[in-house]
Amino acid sequence: KPVPSEHPEQPARPAVAPDEQVFQLSAQSLLDALEQGQLCYYYQPKVDALTHELIGFEALARWSHPALGMIQPDAFIPVAEQEGLVSQMTLRLFEHGVAWFSDFLGSLKNLKENGRYVGVTQNLTLSINISVESLADADMFDRLQELCEQFAVPTSQILFELTESCAIPDKGDPLQLLTRLRMKGFQLAIDDFGTGYSSMQQLVRLPYSELKIDKSFVQDITTNPESRAIVRSMTDLAHNLGLNLVAEGVEDEDSSAFLHNIGCDVLQGYLIARPMPGDGVMDWFHRQLK
Ligand code: C2E
Ligand code: CA
Ligand code: CA
Ligand code: CA
Secondary structure, X not given: OOOOOOOOOOOOOOOOOHHHHHHHOOHHHHHHHHHOOOEEXXXXXXXXXXXXXXXXXXEEEEEEEOOOEEEXXXXXXXXXXXXXXXXXXXXXXXXXXXXXXXXXXXXXXHHHHOOOOOOEEEEEXXXXXXXXXXXXXXXXXXXXXXXXXXXXXXXXXXXXXXXXHHHOHHHOOHHHHXXXXXXXXXXXXXXXXXXXOOOHHHHHHOOOOEEEEOHHHHOOOOOOHHHHHHHHHHHHHHHHOOOEEEEEOOOOHHHHHHHHHOOOOEEEOOOOOOOEEHHHHHHHHHXXXX
């Protein structure tokens, strides 16, 4: 079996022109992909900003298309959302994700029993992106809860990432469903913070436990003093509200050092690792321990 490289996500040359690719991503082809198991999850580690201990993973969808190669989520998630397929897709991905996560936790337990358990915080989490279209879908969340039970993964170790726009009141009352998810034990994160329209009131009202600064700010912090000021303010805001602060898109040591200095809790980005297939994660983890 080939060992995944350090950067398994180098952009491949597109098989067809981008316009053509979007054109071919019809609802039917997505349905076929779901049926034929062409969707897969990649996992990207999140680490403690100070110690670089593993905190958890974000699951990111990929479509391994037989003719077009690996298709990135920005190309097909919008199609799934428009066509009303996104809950079905999330469910399918979660089935794979929670099985993989359960296995990974089992392997860690073995390492621990052999006295080789280092570099991991207490309760690892698995983060899943949820589209606003799924937010009214109580059945889907019931099913996700059942899957957690089936794979013996506590719901408290699952984090749902919602973009800011999910919390906008004209989409119905998000508070009720989100509170129900919290009561089931799931954790909630607000994603892409700074790019949407959340008010302070929403931040306080909704039961989040984590705030993720959008990578557009993070990627500017070494060159742009304004981005540094924004990221600093967001960090203070998160902490004043009792939320964990995650910076995504961390690509270099200077950014990592700055983020650690201002008190950011968690780092995610190419500096730590690119998203990778589930069967490559243990190898990555072992390389970290060296
Ligand atoms: P996101 O939730 O903001 O995910 C973070 C994106 O940043 C991912 O792109 C990740 O690969 C990328 N990234 C991480 N570290 C770095 C870095 O250091 N530098 C740079 N340049 N990029 C970095 P990806 O995997 O292409 O996903 C794009 C978006 O697609 C995600 O943005 C998320 O909104 C959506 N998405 C992915 N999987 C799912 C899914 O299963 N369901 C839903 N609803 N949306 C998904
Ligand atoms: Ca996310
Ligand atoms: Ca994000
Ligand atoms: Ca995004």
